[in-house]
Amino acid sequence: MKRRSFLQQTAFTGASLITATGFSAAAAPVYKQPVPAADKPFNLNYAFHDGMFKSHAGNDIIDQIKFGYDHGFRSIEDNGMMGRTPEMQKKIGDTLQKLGMNMGVFVITSDNWHWKTTLTTGKQEWIDKMISDCKKAVEVAKRCGAKWMTVVPGNFDRSLSLDYQTANVITALRKGAAILEPHGLVMVLEMLSDNSDLFLRHSDQAYMICKAVNSSACKMLFDMYHMQRNEGDIINNLNKSWDEIGYLQIGDNPGRYEPGTGEMNYLNIFRHIHSKGFKGILGMEHGNFQQGKEGEIALIKAYRDADSFL
Structure with a gap:
């Protein structure tokens, strides 16, 4: 699944809440039911996205949030947050x-300008766009936490x-970081x-850029799906860049679906991340392998299985 398609999708589908693990079989909205003991919080903090549980909770993201909470999730992420009212x-x-x-990540770049030739150019129009979007993002972040x-x-x-492109990117990111860091x-x-x-x-490339920007407001997003495709050796590369990683994302390869x-x-990857004392968010930036309610339950079970390292 390509990222462009992923960002454009407002929902993924999945299916049935009746399983041997004790999930409630009540009709939606399920969030009104007591949280079963089987749905205790996970060992790590996984963030689902809008549409991932819509077959059970409906299209309202508020109901989806409550459904996710009842099934042990403690974060969400929303790439399109800046486009919401x-x-x-x-x-x-x-x-x-x-x-x-x-609240996990949202995409800071309005109008999807990150798909164009932009910050690498050093052109003022893109630096101005970066500065403008960072200022907007400050207000969005205040509202959604x-x-x-x-x-x-x-x-x-x-x-x-x-090298010139890298220097241009560092220059632009420093300007953005100066806006975000005070907040x-x-x-x-x-x-x-x-x-x-x-x-x-690549992770070494992002690591070097973060070191050069030299700000607490500029860190790495280590999406393990993309890094498996680009370089593999996930655990070793996590270790090498650990001090500059601010956020993690998940997706199995091939296909970009759940673990x-x-x-x-x-x-093993989650066990390693937990052993390093990671207290941040791991975004579930992937699709549901199966459609409908069955797929949604399969997704929850997949995270329970992968999270069972203790």
Whole structure:
């Protein structure tokens, strides 16, 4: 599944709440039912996204949040948060606060300019766009209770050397960090695997850029699906870049679905992350392998299985 398609989807589907693990068989909205003992919080803090549980909870993201809470999840992430109305941003934030949940990443780049040749160029128009979006993101973050926001520097500028492009990206990110840092906010740089035009693709590259920006407001988003495709050796590369990682994301490969559907040993990966004392969020940026209610229950079970390292 390509990231562009993933970001454009507003929902994934999945199916049936009747399982041997004790999930309630009550009709939606399930969040009104008592939380079964089997649905205690996970050992790590996994963040689902809008649409992931819509077959059970319906299309309302507030109901989906409550459903996710009842099944042990304690965070959400929402790439399209900046496109929501201020009223809905606040409603989501208030709901999360009431439940004791966290808000994960949203994408800071409006109009999807991260799919264009942008920060690598050094052109003032893109620096201005970065500054404008960071200022907007501060207000969005206040309303929804977010701390982290995804940034992608865009595509290669084939007219410039790699070093000049890297310098341009660092310059732009420093300007963005200067806006976010006073508010305790963090932009997290995501390395992607969708196509060969993307500038930021490897963990060592992002690590070097974060060191050069030298701000608490600029860290790495280590999406394990993309990194499995681009470089593999997930645990070792997590270790090497650990001090600059601010956020983690999940997706099995191939396919970009939940753990257990591909080649990655997420039980071992999650055990390792937990052993390092990670207290942050792991975003579930993937689709449901199965459609309908059955798929949603299979997804919950997949996380229970991968999270059973203690």
